[in-house]
Amino acid sequence: MKLALSLTARLTLLFVLLSSSVLIGLGWLLNAAVERHFIEMDRSLLEGKVEVLERLLASPPDAQELQALDEAVLDMFRSDPKLKVFVRTDGGSTILAPPDLSFPDQAINRKQVEQADVLFAWSEGDSRYRGLATTMQTALSDLTPFLVVVAINIDHHERFMERYGRTLSVFIPVAAFLSGLLGWWASRRGLSPLRLLQQRAASVTASQLDCRLPEESVPRELRGLAHELNCMLVRLEEAFRRLSNFSSDLAHEMRTPVSNLLTQTQVALSRSRTQHEYQETLASSAEELDRLSRMIADMLFLAQADNGLSLPSIQEIRLHDEIADLLEFYDALAEEEGVRLQASGQASVRGNRLMLRRAFSNLLSNAIRHAGEGGEVRITIAEQSKTVSLIVENTGDPIPPSELPMIFDRFYRAEAARPRHGSTTGGLGLGLAITRAIIHAHDGEIAADSLGRRTRFHVTLPRSAAASAP
Numbered sequence: 001m002k003l004a005l006s007l008t009a010r011l012t013l014l015f016v017l018l019s020s021s022v023l024i025g026l027g028w029l030l031n032a033a034v035e036r037h038f039i040e041m042d043r044s045l046l047e048g049k050v051e052v053l054e055r056l057l058a059s060p061p062d063a064q065e066l067q068a069l070d071e072a073v074l075d076m077f078r079s080d081p082k083l084k085v086f087v088r089t090d091g092g093s094t095i096l097a098p099p100d101l102s103f104p105d106q107a108i109n110r111k112q113v114e115q116a117d118v119l120f121a122w123s124e125g126d127s128r129y130r131g132l133a134t135t136m137q138t139a140l141s142d143l144t145p146f147l148v149v150v151a152i153n154i155d156h157h158e159r160f161m162e163r164y165g166r167t168l169s170v171f172i173p174v175a176a177f178l179s180g181l182l183g184w185w186a187s188r189r190g191l192s193p194l195r196l197l198q199q200r201a202a203s204v205t206a207s208q209l210d211c212r213l214p215e216e217s218v219p220r221e222l223r224g225l226a227h228e229l230n231c232m233l234v235r236l237e238e239a240f241r242r243l244s245n246f247s248s249d250l251a252h253e254m255r256t257p258v259s260n261l262l263t264q265t266q267v268a269l270s271r272s273r274t275q276h277e278y279q280e281t282l283a284s285s286a287e288e289l290d291r292l293s294r295m296i297a298d299m300l301f302l303a304q305a306d307n308g309l310s311l312p313s314i315q316e317i318r319l320h321d322e323i324a325d326l327l328e329f330y331d332a333l334a335e336e337e338g339v340r341l342q343a344s345g346q347a348s349v350r351g352n353r354l355m356l357r358r359a360f361s362n363l364l365s366n367a368i369r370h371a372g373e374g375g376e377v378r379i380t381i382a383e384q385s386k387t388v389s390l391i392v393e394n395t396g397d398p399i400p401p402s403e404l405p406m407i408f409d410r411f412y413r414a415e416a417a418r419p420r421h422g423s424t425t426g427g428l429g430l431g432l433a434i435t436r437a438i439i440h441a442h443d444g445e446i447a448a449d450s451l452g453r454r455t456r457f458h459v460t461l462p463r464s465a466a467a468s469a470p
Helices: 006-056 063-077 105-111 157-189 194-202 220-270 275-306 321-330 331-337 354-370 431-441
Strands: 083-089 094-096 118-124 125-134 146-153 315-318 340-344 348-351 376-383 387-395 445-451 454-464
Touching: 006 083, 006 118, 006 125, 006 146, 006 157, 006 454, 083 340, 105 157, 118 354, 125 157, 157 194, 194 220, 220 275, 275 431, 315 321, 321 331, 321 340, 321 354, 321 387, 331 354, 348 454, 354 376, 354 387, 354 431, 354 454, 431 445
Parallel strands: 340 376
Antiparallel strands: 083 094, 083 146, 118 125, 125 146, 315 348, 376 387, 387 454, 445 454
16 A cells, blocks of 8 residues: 655655755765865975975086985975975986885876876875975986975875764754754645645535635635635535425425325225216326326436436427427417417527427427416527527516526426416426526527516527538
8 A cells, every 4th residue: 555645744855855965965065175175285285395396406516415405305394294205317216215105106107208297196004195296407417307206194184084074974964854854844834724724624514515715814826726616615505505405395396296196095095986086086196196207207307417418319400490380389378378479580500309399398388378468479589600599588577686597496486476377287397497408408508587577588509500601
């Protein structure tokens, strides 16, 4: 099982790794800089001694006084026991050499073939030396040129570098540990807004969906996340509210027919009845069962719409022909209600014929029921550049503005404010919800407005590609 580290632990480890890398790199650079500094110090010191030797060897009194020259050179180096000197003629004769130190022949021989002064280091026993080899001229023609090697003991430099390395080996882990502590503290402080969001999110329950995350009190980088989470909570609250209302409305709607069926059955079984009375009871039960069957079918349809309603067959639909067929079908009902039906315009869309016919049928029947005796229902079809609009307008009592946003909700009926004319039985309150689901499945939109004594349902659908072609 893979261990999932917290953000604080990840940031702390990252901070430790970065700080350790920086410290190690800085220690390496400082070590190299100190080493270069020591080398330059030694070079400067050795070059100074070489200049003194050049002045001494430039004009000796004569060849017989070389012994005196040796003493002068030895006196110059005797003041600093760390300094050593080696002098050899071009022919290979050693003129001066310290008794307690042997110079490396490789470096000396290399100087004989190179022009630049050579700075080199070597070890002898437990000591380490750094030397400078150079050639210099003298007034003695038979002894020129001289090969001179000046060296210095650098044990004190080595001891310093060793102590410096031990200090770094202790300092870097301690500094990395302290950096880790500081990184952990900074991560905890920096991630505190996330813990605040977590606490607020934990307070959101089914009974407290109105809680919102603090957008202004979190850093700018988290405000987008907090905003989207708040929008999600708004959607959840709305969906939960609708689900709660739907559950209560469904229970209420189903309770009435079930109660009617139970009552009728109990009454029928209370005593012996005639065949005609049994037939009437069965007919009434059949009406209630039909009501339940339609309700269940509509609810299954809306459940499919909530999960992405699919269109089984797509074809070219001439809206004016479909509306003409619906007007012919509802002509008898309109005549019974005393309502005039009118239609104008033409357009074509692509969609499922049966589903669109059901949506338009719901709008038309709803308009006829609420138009009132002597009223009018007008259907207008119009084409725009990319869309087709279909407006179903009826006269009659208006829908209150406060109820317009809810008329497409399931089981919602504004019957108290808009009594239906003619019929005395109410619908299921699912027609407009089904209509909206069908329109949305066809990538369309539906809206309603009610002004004065006229109510309009405005449907917008994508225009058919074939109809849009010139």
